[in-house]
Amino acid sequence: MDFAFEALTSTLTSPWVYALIALAAALDSLLPIVPSETLLISAATFATAGVPHPLGLIAAATLGALVGDLAAHLVGRSGSRRLHRWSALPRWQRLFASAQEMCARRGGSMLIVGRFVPGGRTATTIGSGMLGFRIRDFLLFDGIGSLAWAVYSTGIGLLGGKLFEGQPVLGVLTGIGVALAVSAVIEILRRIIAARSSGPADTLDEADSTHTPADVTR
Numbered sequence: 730m731d732f733a734f735e736a737l738t739s740t741l742t743s744p745w746v747y748a749l750i751a752l753a754a755a756l757d758s759l760l761p762i763v764p765s766e767t768l769l770i771s772a773a774t775f776a777t778a779g780v781p782h783p784l785g786l787i788a789a790a791t792l793g794a795l796v797g798d799l800a801a802h803l804v805g806r807s808g809s810r811r812l813h814r815w816s817a818l819p820r821w822q823r824l825f826a827s828a829q830e831m832c833a834r835r836g837g838s839m840l841i842v843g844r845f846v847p848g849g850r851t852a853t854t855i856g857s858g859m860l861g862f863r864i865r866d867f868l869l870f871d872g873i874g875s876l877a878w879a880v881y882s883t884g885i886g887l888l889g890g891k892l893f894e895g896q897p898v899l900g901v902l903t904g905i906g907v908a909l910a911v912s913a914v915i916e917i918l919r920r921i922i923a924a925r926s927s928g929p930a931d932t933l934d935e936a937d938s939t940h941t942p943a944d945v946t947r
Contacts, residue, residue, distance in 0.1 A: 738775065746781050750768060750769055750772060751789040751790070752793060753765040753793065754794040758794070758850060759804070761850070769883060770882050770883075771886065771905075773786055773884075773886020774889050775890065776883070777894060778890075787883050791878075795875045801858070802862075802871075805857060805858020808858075836870070837866060837869070838870075839853050840870045840874050844874045844878045845878070845911070
């Protein structure tokens with residue numbers, strides 16, 4: 730246990746931690762199993778002692794996240810041809826048109842908010858590419874989201890480090906716990922909003938879609 734803690738401390742207080750944070754943040758976009766947020770919070774907990782520097786962590790996390798998200802966006806663009814072929818089918822036309830309209834109107838806010846929803850980062854970055862969201866706008870809004878996420882995660886780590894100064898393990902666990910709690914609250918609110926949005930109108934649409942041409946002629 731002591732050896733593992735010493736290895737963790739040595740890694741998170743090494744100058745290489747910035748490169749590690751940037752790499753994890755980049756990979757996390759295409760491989761959501763990479764614990765970039767946990768790693769950033771852990772490093773920020775140790776930053777209360779001055780090493781690593783919080784601003785360095787924020788810069789590394791922001792840059793890595795933006796690069797990874799751009800890669801995911803380009804992957805989405807490469808798959809857009811197949812999506813267009815699907816959209817030629819009648820059953821997909823309405824869904825595709827609705828998704829494109831939503832992306833055009835709220836794509837920027839979806840990129841920012843999606844970063845704080847479990848699984849939302851990958852879905853919004855790849856989805857924005859598939860739906861043809863302009864790269865210039867993507868970089869702007871995703872850059873804002875990446876910076877917000879980096880500041881938020883670093884801030885949580887610093888809070889845990891301050892509350893449990895001299896006990897970094899408790900600080901790390903506290904920071905991760907706070908992040909999980911915030912994510913859970915955001916997900917619950919998202920589900921509530923989605924449930925309210927899909928009200929009677931959706932029910933009527935489903936009812937209409939069940940009518941066949943024979944029903945109409947009766």
